[in-house]
Amino acid sequence: MDSSSAAAFHAANAPKPVGAYPHARKVGNLLFLSGVGPREPETNQVKGLVLDAEGSIVQYDMEAQCHAVFKNVRAILEASGSKWENLVDVTVFLTNMKADFETYNRLYAQYFRDCQPCRTTVEVNALPTPIAIELKCIATI
Numbered sequence: 001m002d003s004s005s006a007a008a009f010h011a012a013n014a015p016k017p018v019g020a021y022p023h024a025r026k027v028g029n030l031l032f033l034s035g036v037g038p039r040e041p042e043t044n045q046v047k048g049l050v051l052d053a054e055g056s057i058v059q060y061d062m063e064a065q066c067h068a069v070f071k072n073v074r075a076i077l078e079a080s081g082s083k084w085e086n087l088v089d090v091t092v093f094l095t096n097m098k099a100d101f102e103t104y105n106r107l108y109a110q111y112f113r114d115c116q117p118c119r120t121t122v123e124v125n126a127l128p129t130p131i132a133i134e135l136k137c138i139a140t141i
């Protein structure tokens, strides 16, 4: 099956993709989400983020970024006919594991109290936009 035969979804209330990819794609009863970060869909900005003149991160609010990215994932799931409780696998990319793991892990536990997908958390050197967290998810539909 090539990707054109699998339904693609674009969620109006999630941040616009930064490249040529859909927010999600359904194959059989599985929904694959593209990586998504904490940009606010209305403004394309990240709450609490301060950049310097070169675009490097000066200051960011990890709590705000966690809430925003979970909200974006939920919006994409719902726009694609799935829901939060259907998540089965979550890959989390952090740009500063040492500084941010505790905050992220604490908030993650609040959002995933009743549903516990498999999870993998890795540190990456950089993400395509100046963010501290990005999620890549698989859900049933």
Ligand SMILES: N/C(=C\C=C\C(=O)O)C(=O)O
Residues within 6 Å of the ligand: 015, 018, 019, 034, 035, 036, 037, 038, 039, 128, 129, 131, 134
């Ligand atoms: N998924 C990608 C980027 C997402 C960035 C964001 O939501 O801020 C990509 O480039 O593959």
